[in-house]
Amino acid sequence: xxxxxxxxxxxxxSDLMKKDKNVVMLDADxxxxxxxxxxxxxxxxQTVNCGxxxxxxxxxxxxxxxxxxxxxxxxxxxxxxxxxxxxxxMSGAFSQNAIHIFGSEPGIYAQYNGGTHTSFEDIALTxxxxxxxxxxxxxxxxxxxxxxSFYKDNKLYYTRSGRKALPDLYTNxxxxxLGKWMKHGDALDQVIISHGWMxxxxxxxxxxxxxxxxxxxxxxxxxxxxxxxxxxxxxxxMVVEDHNIxxxxxxxxxxxxxxxxxxxxxxxxxxEQQVSEVGDFEFLKQRFGLTKENIISLWxx
Amino acid sequence: xxxxxxxxxxxxxxxxxxxxxxxGHIGASMSIVETLAVLFNEKMDLTKDYFVLSKGHGxxxxxxxxxxxxxxxxxxxxxxxxNKTILPSHPDRLKVPGAQVTTGxxxxxxxxxxxxxxxxxxxxxxxxxxxxxxxxxxxEGQVYEALIFASKEKLDNLxxxxxxxxxxxxxxxKQISATIDYKLFFDSLGLSTIRVDGKNCNEIKEGIDxxxxxxxxxxxxxxxxxxxxxxxxNHHVHFTPELKEILxxxxxxxxxx
Numbered sequence: 001x002x003x004x005x006x007x008x009x010x011x012x013x014s015d016l017m018k019k020d021k022n023v024v025m026l027d028a029d030x031x032x033x034x035x036x037x038x039x040x041x042x043x044x045x046q047t048v049n050c051g052x053x054x055x056x057x058x059x060x061x062x063x064x065x066x067x068x069x070x071x072x073x074x075x076x077x078x079x080x081x082x083x084x085x086x087x088x089x090m091s092g093a094f095s096q097n098a099i100h101i102f103g104s105e106p107g108i109y110a111q112y113n114g115g116t117h118t119s120f121e122d123i124a125l126t127x128x129x130x131x132x133x134x135x136x137x138x139x140x141x142x143x144x145x146x147x148x149s150f151y152k153d154n155k156l157y158y159t160r161s162g163r164k165a166l167p168d169l170y171t172n173x174x175x176x177x178l179g180k181w182m183k184h185g186d187a188l189d190q191v192i193i194s195h196g197w198m199x200x201x202x203x204x205x206x207x208x209x210x211x212x213x214x215x216x217x218x219x220x221x222x223x224x225x226x227x228x229x230x231x232x233x234x235x236x237x238m239v240v241e242d243h244n245i246x247x248x249x250x251x252x253x254x255x256x257x258x259x260x261x262x263x264x265x266x267x268x269x270x271x272e273q274q275v276s277e278v279g280d281f282e283f284l285k286q287r288f289g290l291t292k293e294n295i296i297s298l299w300x301x
Numbered sequence: 302x303x304x305x306x307x308x309x310x311x312x313x314x315x316x317x318x319x320x321x322x323x324x325g326h327i328g329a330s331m332s333i334v335e336t337l338a339v340l341f342n343e344k345m346d347l348t349k350d351y352f353v354l355s356k357g358h359g360x361x362x363x364x365x366x367x368x369x370x371x372x373x374x375x376x377x378x379x380x381x382x383x384n385k386t387i388l389p390s391h392p393d394r395l396k397v398p399g400a401q402v403t404t405g406x407x408x409x410x411x412x413x414x415x416x417x418x419x420x421x422x423x424x425x426x427x428x429x430x431x432x433x434x435x436x437x438x439x440x441e442g443q444v445y446e447a448l449i450f451a452s453k454e455k456l457d458n459l460x461x462x463x464x465x466x467x468x469x470x471x472x473x474x475k476q477i478s479a480t481i482d483y484k485l486f487f488d489s490l491g492l493s494t495i496r497v498d499g500k501n502c503n504e505i506k507e508g509i510d511x512x513x514x515x516x517x518x519x520x521x522x523x524x525x526x527x528x529x530x531x532x533x534x535n536h537h538v539h540f541t542p543e544l545k546e547i548l549x550x551x552x553x554x555x556x557x558x
Contacts, residue, residue, distance in 0.1 A: 024423060045423060048454070056412045056446035063416020066351075066402065067424060086406055087443075091413055095403035096395060 003140045006035035006163035009102060012147045013072055014039055017046045022068060023151065026061055028054045028075040034104060034163065036074070054079045058087040062097035070098075070151060076110070077103035077160055078119035085125055092156040093129040099157070100150040106136075106160040106196070107242030107271075108288065114278035120271045124247020126158040127221055133178060134221040136195035136249075137161035139169045142218055145176040166197055169216070179222035185213030188230060192299070193217050194240040195249055198290060202240050205295040212299070217249050228253065232260035238267040238299055242290055245270040267298050304502045307369065308338035309555060312525045314365035316552045318378040320545060325381070326390065328522035328535035330362035332466040332499065333433055336518060337366045339505045340431055349428035351417050353402045355410025355444075356435035356464060357391035358537075364388050364397065372399030407435070408443030411461065415447045418459040433462045437469030440478050451514065452491040461492075461515045464499065466522035470536040487515045500524060526551045 003011075016023045017039070026048045031037050040047045050057035054075055061071035073080070080103035081088065091097060103122055105111075110118040126134045133155050137143045143161055150157045170182070181193075184203060193215045194202045202214045217223065231237060237257065239250040250268040257266065271288055285291050302310070312334045319325040333356075340352060347370070354363050361381060368375045373387075380386045387396045391405025402417070404410035414432035421428050434444060451459055469477050487494040492514040497504040499518030508516045522536070523529035528547045532538070540548060 022424070024420075048419065050450060051453075053443075053446035053450065055408070055443045056415070056450055059409045059412030059443070060416030060419065060447070060450060063402070063413035063418075064420035064423070066413065067417055067420035067426070069420050069423060087409060087412075090403070090406040091409045095413075097413075 408441030
C-alpha cells in the first residue's frame with residue numbers, strides 16, 4: 001500500500017525539523033488538510049499557523065528565510081499561487097528569498113470544494129517566476145525527493161501535489177534529478193508526456209497502445225531541455241495534463257519542439273480554458289476528458 | 302554626530318540626490334527623515350537589528366542614511382535612478398549595500414518584517430526589527446494580515462512606525478481612503494500604540510524607549526522643505542526649472558542651519 005502524499009509531507013518535514021531547528025513549517029489554517037496537525041503538536045517552536053492570510057504567510061516566510069530559516073508553507077493550490085502571485089513574485093523570486101510552497105489538491109483534486117477551490121493555472125503562473133523550481137508530483141518517492149531537494153537548495157520552490165496516495169511508480173533507490181524527466185520506456189519515437197496523477201492514467205492508456213513511451217515531466221522548471229531536443233526528431237508527441245492548456249507543460253513542450261524544428265504530430269489534452277465544478281474524482285475526470293479512454297481515442301484519431 | 306544634525310544631513314543629501322535626478326518621491330522621503338536619524342544614529346544595533354522600509358518609495362532618504370553610516374560612498378547618491386544604478390527608487394537588497402529587505406510593492410515589507418521578527422524568536426536570537434509603513438500603504442489588506450500576525454505571535458521585538466503624513470498619491474488620506482482612528486485601530490488588534498511628533502527626534506527616541514508595538518508618527522508629507530510641504534500633490538514630483546531653483550534655495554537654508 002503506497003503512502004498518502006500528505007503523510008509523506010508530514011513525515012519528511014518532521015525528519016528535517018528534528019535534525020535541523022532552522023526548518024520551519026507554516027500553514028494558512030489548513031494544517032489538518034495537509035496532515036500536519038500532528039507536526040504542529042510535536043514541533044511547537046518550528047511550526048506557525050498563519051491563519052487565513054496567505055499573502056502574509058508567503059511574505060513572512062520570505063522574511064524568515066532572511067534570518068536563515070528554511071520555511072515550508074502549505075495551502076491549497078489556487079491560494080498558494082493565484083491568490084498570492086505578487087507575493088510569490090516580489091517577496092519571493094524578485095528578492096531571491098527561498099521558501100518551499102506546497103500547493104495541494106491542484107486541478108480536479110479539489111472535488112467537492114468545487115470550482116472556487118480549483119486551480120487549473122498554477123503552473124502557468126509559477127512557471128514565470130524567475131529562478132524558481134516548479135514541480136508536479138506523481139508518487140511518494142518523488143515528493144520526498146523534491147522536499148529534501150529544497151532543504152539543500154537556495155531557491156523558491158513551488159510543488160503541486162494531491163494529498164491522497166498514488167501507486168508507487170518509483171522506489172527508495174530511484175535517482176531523481178531536477179531538470180531530468182523520467183522515461184518509462186526506451187523507444188522515443190512516440191511519446192506521451194504528462195505529470196502528476198495523470199502519469200498513471202497515461203501508463204494505463206499505454207497498455208492498449210503500441211510502442212508508446214510515457215514520460216513523467218515532473219520537473220517543470222528546470223525542464224529537460226536535452227530530452228526535448230532529442231524528441232524534436234520524434235514522429236508523434238502527446239502532452240496530457242490536469243491543467244489549463246494555456247501555460248502548462250504542453251505549451252512548454254510545444255515551444256521547445258518548435259525551436260528545435262519538430263515536424264511531427266502534436267496532440268495536447270488539458271483543460272480548455274474552463275472553470276471547474278463540484279464533483280467526485282471520477283465524475284470530474286469524465287467531465288474534462290482526463291481519462292485513459294480519451295487519451296487512447298485522441299492518440300488514435 | 303548629534304541626531305538632529307544627522308537628520309539635517311539626511312534631509313540635505315536626500316534633497317540633493319532628488320535635485321540631481323530631476324524627479325522623485327520627495328514627499329514620502331522627507332517625512333521619514335527624523336525617524337531614520339533616530340534609528341540609524343542612536344537606536345539600532347547595526348550588527349543585530351533589521352530595518353524594513355515597507356513604504357519603499359521613501360528609498361532616497363534611506364539611502365542617504367546608509368551612505369552617512371558608511372555602507373557605500375556618498376558619491377553613489379547622485380546615481381539614484383540612473384541607468385544601471387545600485388540605487389533604484391525602491392530598496393533592492395540585491396543592489397543597495399546595507400539594505401536588508403527588498404520592498405516597493407506595498408504591504409509586503411511589513412509582512413517580511415513580521416517574518417523576520419518571528420524568525421528571530423524561533424532562533425532565540427536577539428535583535429529588533431524596525432519597520433516603517435505608510436498611511437496610504439495601510440490601505441493594503443496585507444498590512445492588516447501582518448498586524449494580526451504580529452499581535453498573535455506577540456512579536457515584542459518588532460517596532461512598527463506609521464508615517465502619518467496624511468497624504469497618499471491622488472490626494473489626502475481623507476479624500477482617497479477611509480478616515481481611521483489609527484490608535485483605536487492598532488489598540489483593538491492588541492498592539493500597544495502611542496503617538497509622537499514625527500518631526501521631533503527626541504520624542505521619537507523616547508517613544509521607542511516606551512517599548513510599544515506601534516508608534517504613530519505625526520508628520521507632514523515633504524517635511525522639512527517648506528515649499529514642498531505646502532505643495533498639494535507632492536508624492537512624486539518632476540522638478541521644473543522653477544521648482545529646481547526653489548529646491549536649491551531650501552537646501553541652502555538647511556545647510557545654513
